[in-house]
Amino acid sequence: MTALLEIEDLTASYGPVQALFGVSLSVAEGEVVALMGRNGMGKTTTIRALMRMMPANARRLAFAGHDLGALPSHRAARLGLGLVPEGRRCFAPLSVAENIAVAARPGSWDMTRVCTLFPRLGERRDQLAATLSGGEQQMLAIARALVTNPRLLVLDEATEGLAPVVRQEIWTAIRALKADGLSILLVDKSLKELRAIADRAVIVERGQTVWTGTLDALSPDQADRWLGV
């Protein structure tokens, strides 16, 4: 399999405080990779560094054959990295349709196609994002990333804080995206769902990759040690 994203020995700091000490991971074309680890171990920081939203160093940081390390954030996005950030971050004063319109770039994902994935967004196309439920805002955040027509979809805690039934709707959508062949890197705490969907997992502990493999190969002891489950 061709690697779409390759990260080797990523380090990053918040001012004087180092948060990443050597994260390595890769995502192949069409692969779904889970980035896991307990709270504060560096998952969100890895994503922010990957998206070029904070300064970082790496032995290798390559996406689709480009050296990401050399690029500012907006250029990274244009190469095909589509981020669904933690905390959703839709534009509250804009409607659903406007939120999607401002994010859209040419490709097969457009308003019509995201409404097939999330019919509720179609029903609420003129509603302001601020007045959507948490689950609907999450759907909108995913839709906004999809209409950039990414080659890699990066989801940071997309099911966090949602009611179980809404969570299931989000997982159903992620499964459909996987079936469609989209490459996905996702952070989530639900081991059960990740076991079902992730081709591989990467576990970080104190800012370092400590384990990579299929979740079937993760022993209960390891899950307890690194994931606290």
Ligand code: ATP
């Ligand atoms: P969670 O599951 O709680 O979101 P995480 O694995 O995503 O955790 P990060 O948010 O990446 O963890 O945090 C990694 C480390 O960096 C932690 O020690 C955290 O305190 C620190 N950190 C995160 N954001 C900042 C910030 N803005 N300023 C300073 N330190 C930060």
